[in-house]
Amino acid sequence: xxxGTKAIHAGQEPDPTTGAVMTPIYQTSTYWxxxxxxxxxxxxSRGTNPTRKALEDCLAALENAKYGLAFSSGMGxxxxxxxxxxxxxxxxxxxxxxxxxxxxxxKVFANYGIKFHFIDLTxxxxxxxxxxxxxxxxxxxxxxxxxxxxxxxEAVSKIAKSKNVILAVDNTFASPYLQNxxxxxxxxxxxxxxxxxxxxxxxxxxxxxLNDEDLYKKLWFIYNAxxxxxGPQDSFLVLRGIKTLHLRMKAHxxxxxxxxxxxKNHPKIEKIYWPGFTDHPNHDVAKKQMRGFGGMISIxxxxxxLAETFRISGNFKVFTLAESLGGVESLINHPATMTHGSIxxxxxxxxxxxxxxxxxxxxxEDVDDLIDDLKSALS
Ligand SMILES: *Cc1c(COP(=O)(O)O)cnc(C)c1O
Numbered sequence: 001x002x003x004g005t006k007a008i009h010a011g012q013e014p015d016p017t018t019g020a021v022m023t024p025i026y027q028t029s030t031y032w033x034x035x036x037x038x039x040x041x042x043x044x045s046r047g048t049n050p051t052r053k054a055l056e057d058c059l060a061a062l063e064n065a066k067y068g069l070a071f072s073s074g075m076g077x078x079x080x081x082x083x084x085x086x087x088x089x090x091x092x093x094x095x096x097x098x099x100x101x102x103x104x105x106x107k108v109f110a111n112y113g114i115k116f117h118f119i120d121l122t123x124x125x126x127x128x129x130x131x132x133x134x135x136x137x138x139x140x141x142x143x144x145x146x147x148x149x150x151x152x153x154e155a156v157s158k159i160a161k162s163k164n165v166i167l168a169v170d171n172t173f174a175s176p177y178l179q180n181x182x183x184x185x186x187x188x189x190x191x192x193x194x195x196x197x198x199x200x201x202x203x204x205x206x207x208x209x210l211n212d213e214d215l216y217k218k219l220w221f222i223y224n225a226x227x228x229x230x231g232p233q234d235s236f237l238v239l240r241g242i243k244t245l246h247l248r249m250k251a252h253x254x255x256x257x258x259x260x261x262x263x264k265n266h267p268k269i270e271k272i273y274w275p276g277f278t279d280h281p282n283h284d285v286a287k288k289q290m291r292g293f294g295g296m297i298s299i300x301x302x303x304x305x306l307a308e309t310f311r312i313s314g315n316f317k318v319f320t321l322a323e324s325l326g327g328v329e330s331l332i333n334h335p336a337t338m339t340h341g342s343i344x345x346x347x348x349x350x351x352x353x354x355x356x357x358x359x360x361x362x363x364x365e366d367v368d369d370l371i372d373d374l375k376s377a378l379s
Pocket of ligand 1: 073192194
C-alpha cells in the first residue's frame with residue numbers, strides 16, 4: 001500500500017458499534033468487565049484506549065513497523081527509551097541535538113548514573129572509539145536540529161548491530177514521508193508527533209515505532225507503568241492531521257526548495273544549511289536515505305550581532321516567531337535563546353548554533369508570499 005493510502009486508512013476501520021467512518025473519540029478512562037478480567041480488550045485508558053490504538057497502528061504502518069506507542073509528548077517518548085537503561089550503562093549520541101533531548105540526557109538521566117557521549121556522528125567511524133561493553137544505546141537525530149547535519153542511518157546501524165547495541169532514531173525532522181529508519185536498520189523510531197505528523201500546531205505528542213517484540217513488551221511496560229500516555233481527544237486530532245501528511249510534506253518540500261534557493265545567494269546571508277544543496281557536506285547521504293529534503297532551513301545572518309538578529313526576527317509578517325516546527329504555517333526560531341537555550345553557549349557554538357543563526361520551518365502557504373516576507377524582513 002502506498003504512503004497516502006496508509007496515512008488515511010491504516011489502523012482505522014469503521015467503528016464496529018455504529019459504522020462511524022472517522023474513529024470516535026473514546027472519552028473514557030475505564031471499561032466494563034463482565035467478571036474480573038473478562039473484558040473487551042480494554043481495562044483502563046492509561047494503558048489502552050481505542051482512539052489511541054487506531055493512531056498507534058497508523059503511525060506504525062507509516063514507519064513500516066509492527067508496533068506503535070503514543071506518548072503525551074516527544075520528550076515522554078524519549079524518557080521511556082532511556083528507562084530501558086540501568087545505572088552504569090552508556091549512550092552514544094550526536095553533538096547536534098534538539099535542546100530538550102540534550103537537557104533530559106544531561107540533567108535527568110546523567111543523575112541516574114547513565115553516561116552520555118556527544119560526538120560527531122556525520123562520520124560513523126567516530127563511534128568505534130566510544131563503544132565498549134557498557135554501551136547499550138545509540139541515539140541519533142537526522143536531519144539534526146538545527147544544524148541540518150545528515151547522519152548515515154544504515155552505516156550506524158551496522159556498527160550498532162555488530163555490538164548488540166540498540167539504535168534509536170529521532171525521525172522528527174524528516175517525518176515518515178521522507179525517511180523510514182527501520183528500513184535502514186534502526187531498532188526504534190522516535191517522533192515528536194507535535195511537529196510534521198500532527199502538522200497543525202494544535203497538539204503536543206510523541207511516539208515510538210518498532211518491530212522487535214521483546215523490546216515492545218519492555219517499552220509497553222514502561223509506557224503503562226510511568227503513564228506518559230496521550231488522551232483520546234489529542235489522538236483524534238493527530239489521526240485527522242495524518243490524513244494529509246503526504247500532501248503537506250510535498251508542499252513543505254517544494255516551498256523549502258524554492259526558499260533555500262532564494263536565500264542561498266542573498267547578500268544578508270552568510271551561511272545556509274539545507275541538505276538539498278549539492279554542496280551540503282552530507283548531501284549524498286541525504287539523497288540515499290531520504291525521499292526529499294524537507295522544509296527545514298537554518299541560516300546565519302551576515303554581520304549581525306544578537307541585537308540585530310533579534311531585530312530581524314521581529315520583522316516578519318507571514319513567518320511567525322515561535323518555537324516548534326512542522327506545522328502548516330511558517331515559523332521562524334532563534335535556536336540560541338529559544339529551542340536550544342538549555343545547551344551551554346560553548347557547547348552549542350562548537351557545532352554552529354551561534355547567536356546570529358535563525359531556523360526556518362517553511363510552511364505550506366503560497367511561496368511567493370513567503371519569499372516577499374523574507375525579502376522585506378532581511379532588507
Ligand atoms: C520538538 C522535538 C522533540 C521533543 O518533542 P516534544 O513533542 O516537544 O516533547 C524531540 N526531538 C526533536 C527533533 C524535536 O524537534
